[in-house]
Amino acid sequence: MASRVLGTALFRSGFTVQDAPKYGAERRGAPIFSTVRAARGASEGETINERGIIHRPDLVVVADDTLLAIPAAGTLQGIDPDTVVLVNSRESADTWRHRLNLQGELLILPAGSEVEDRADLPHIGATCAGAAACLLGVIEPEALTTAIDEELGPLGEEAVAENRENASAAFEAMIAHRGIVTEGAAVPAKDYEPPAWVELPVDDASIAAPDIRAAANSVQVRTGLWRTLRPVIDYDLCGKCWWVCSTFCPDSAIAVEGDKPVIDYDHCKGCMVCVGICPPHAIGSIPEYLAQQREQQTIEEGEADGTDPADR
Amino acid sequence: MAPTLLTGNVAAAWGARLARVDYVPAFPITPQTEIIETLGAWVDSGDMPGRMVTLESEHSMLTAAGAAAATGVRVFSATSSQGLLHAMEMIYTVAGWRAPFVLVNVSRGLASPITLEADHNDVLAARDSGFLQIHCADCQEVVDGVLLAYRLAEDPAVRLPVMVNLDGFYLSFTREPVNLPDPAEVAQFLQPFDPGAIRFAASAPESQAVAVLGGSPYSYFRYETHLAAQNAVSVYGDIAGEFRERFGRERGAVEAYQTEDAEVVFFMMGSFATKAREAVDRLREAGQRVGLLRPRLLRPYPADIIAGALEGVSGVAVIDQNLSVGQGGVLHTELSAALYGREGAPAVLTSFIGGLGGREISPEEFYQMAAVTRQAVETGVTPPPRLLYTETELREIRKLQSVALVERDETSPRGGAGKPPGEEDKQ
Structure with a gap:
């Protein structure tokens, strides 16, 4: 949802846009992530050829700070000193910079203290989109609210109003850092780091088959x-x-x-x-x-x- | 019309809506479900006329689609991965009926193990069935592809069902700006289905069936299907030309990007080809003459068009997002067969397997594939096929295996049978 709101806000601001969610097997608590790419020159028919995960993100928004500690979530994959990291957290920026040993910019989007269960986190998508819109510096508040109207309209007026309020508040909360995100360059084809390809060994079928065995547990389900x-x-x-x-x-x-x-x-x-x-x-x-x-x-x-x- | 942001799935649904389909037999499966949800909502709200029926399986869904098409109505359906395999018996069967309709496949790798993400082994499993195949690289091509597919399927010189393929996640759930064609223009481009000899009236019910035949008549009917499919190469060319005239978008049997003066060309299909397009731009910036050739039409195989586009090219890096187990990449095999013995054909075809189960292909990997292929051209030595797989990925697998083996030892009543990789050698 966050990526759709941000994507539409960028689209309404004259950018060519590509946004996409990505997730594995659907289960409660599984990390999901989404990407938004934007390119100038929509009116000239500019297209975005890259797709899938962003190898070198300019901005990473972490909606749930518990994911930072999970390697499989890969929240900080591909970041460099120019990447801005925004974390929805009750901890301080210094704490996270120290924990993650980050050189680049890390900002905190303060998490509401009233929320006990992260699964109940209200409007986190719109909130993150609002904060991100401000940090990008190329989206006016009106484009953000228009995007929320477009994306959440089917959910009814109340949901739209609440999400608009939260997104706007997050936008305002980041106003001191407006436009802090810089555009990264494409990976040059000259002097690139060649991939460390490996020859796969022939493993024994006892480990090379994806069979999962565990003690019989169907009775417990x-x-x-x-x-x-x-x-x-x-x-x-x-x-x-x-x-x-x-x-x-x-x-x-x-x-x-x-x-x-x-x-x-x-x-x-x-x-x-x-x-x-x-x-x-x-x-x-x-x-x-x-x-x-x-x-x-x-x-x-x-x-x-x-x-x-x-x-x- | 101004472009709007659409997922590949919604673009596919728009294709069906713009084609004014009469009947949609449906069965959901990730990552295709959004297509039938979208169509269902439109049928429900009255925005789209026609009937939609949810069937109890893909096997029945394909049977219903073929049967409906055999009555002369315009039929649309969609599936993915295991669903396509479940329908496989009917895929061959309805293609043999020569009943034209369009089936969208949202590519997803096949079990086992299970994945939700894209590779092309699902759609390639239907390669030899008699269905024609159009492969899309972006969301605009999805809506365009469905319209082209109806024209191709219903053409009297073809009369075969057509599959339109889009990659799960990388297109299905990815929103991009899409220009929806004007419905009036579409109505001109795609006239109502003229079923010709296919006729059915509820007032005069009749049966249709096929017979059990011996080898000789069987050969005749099978080969007629093949000839009709081969016809489809030139028919498709004409249709794509008309499409370009009317809608201004190039939709030829192959996409040839920067191939004119290219020494090395990437050869691949599907949405990952846009990543290759990006790599071509970067490699050109670095002064390298690299291009991309991408078949949109895989069945029929436009061998002459492909060979023509590769004339004068020294090396082709074939990137297969599929794996024929025990053989290798399907595109590499087919391209080799198409080029063998042709004068002026590229001397080197390198083979790379990449993107299985949606595994990413990085820009550096494209650069390296171009470098490996150029080196093969220079030395005259073609390297063996390579799986795009890094040391880091193998380390991660080793970690997962060691965790799995400990769990197996701890929980299996029989105890662990396996040893961690490398342990056997340490005795």
Whole structure:
């Protein structure tokens, strides 16, 4: 989002622009990054031929300072003494310069102290874009707010207003450093550092295959959380044939205990195959949210009358 | 129209919208999903007429696409990577029907291991199917490519489905300024699909099928497909010429950048070729006569056009963002076959494998590939194929392997079977 706001702001300021996000497997907490390139001469049809990661960035904005310590995140890859580094942090610039042993410019975009969980960080994209727009020095505040309107319009007026406010505040917070970012040159083809290419050795398949092995852990993965419908067995109707539902369950989530089938709700994904297959139609279904509401009610009632829900 | 910032995915969706497609069978997969999300929103809002149906798999999606095209309507679909492989049986099947439609593929490397990022082994797996292939290097080419693809597919001298390829992430999620062609101009360039002998009316339902045939008739039908594909080289040339006249953009079967007086030429396809274009500019600044040749059309293979553009060139650095396991780079193999025995062909073809799974190619690597190729020209000795891979990358892999081996030892019930790399030698 930050890159789209900054990209559009640059585009509206007469630049040719290329912006792109990059991320690996989607999972909560995984670092993501995005790049923005801008070139003058949009009206002359200037195109940007470089793409992908920026090998020598002029400005690096770090929205989450915990990423600085993670080598795989590569936040400071390719920086040189001319690169400006902007970090959203509660620590001081001196602290980070010392920790990272940086020669170049490092600025702090103060992180709100009220935010405990980084996942809840509000408007960080627009905030970073606002600060970056100021540091680049070629974007007027109006172009920034126009970009936010364009990029966040579909989210509704309230979201746009909040993001505009935060981006503008970040822009103002950086005003003393406006235009501090300088344009780096392309990598010259004369006297360049040749790549240290390596011959790959032929490794044994035991390490050269990408197979990951670990102790069996599928039981610990509570796939039952995926369920939107919950199958429920009516034992008054159950014919105790004891094998049909448990055999057909594609997740082996129905076991026969004693003489009756029992559904393992930690691992039942709610596919409803058992509901369809049960010969005496003894398995019904209820929406999962309703089932959970009822469970919660039962627990609360139990607390009210002093009995342990486990005893019921 | 003023340019607007669009991702490659949205550009692909605009291609379908401007082509006024009737039917979109769809199934999502990263990094293609934004295409069908965009089309879905337009169909939902009424901005785009036509029907969109989500199928239960890519195999069904391709079947639906081919079946719909066989009724004479204009069909668009999109997939990527494992999805394309899942549909592979139908890729060959519908191409054999000679039913024209357009399938966008958003390139993503194939498992195993799994990656989300681009290389061309997915689209090259469909290389021999009968689908024609147009490869894009930027987001403008994506929207243009879809329009060209319909013209090519529906041409009576061709009548084959066409794949338009764009690279995952490097184009799919990358926004660049795109000039959306004026719909009225597009309507002139791309007339309504005239299905000719393909006809279907709901009021007069009929069946269509293919038969089990012996070798002789089978050979006839397969080779007819091949001849139609070969026709497509000159047909494409005409269409691209008309496109240039109307829209002012060069979209020929190959992009030849600074090849006129070049001694060394980079040969590659897809979005990484724009990186090569940048390297060519820097190398020219440094006084080196280097160029770039990039096939837009890979199927049919425009062998004569490629050979013509390389006449007088001393060395070609072929950069393959794919790997035919046990053979090497597909582009290198095909270029060698196209040039062998031709008078005036380059004496040296060096082979580089780079950009697998979206691995970056740095400016210095382009400079070095040019240097290695020039040296091969001077010495007459061509070096063996090289994987673009650095010492630092190998060190990182060794680190990951050592962590993985410790974990395996600690958690596997059978204990660790492997030893850290190099340990065996220390006995």
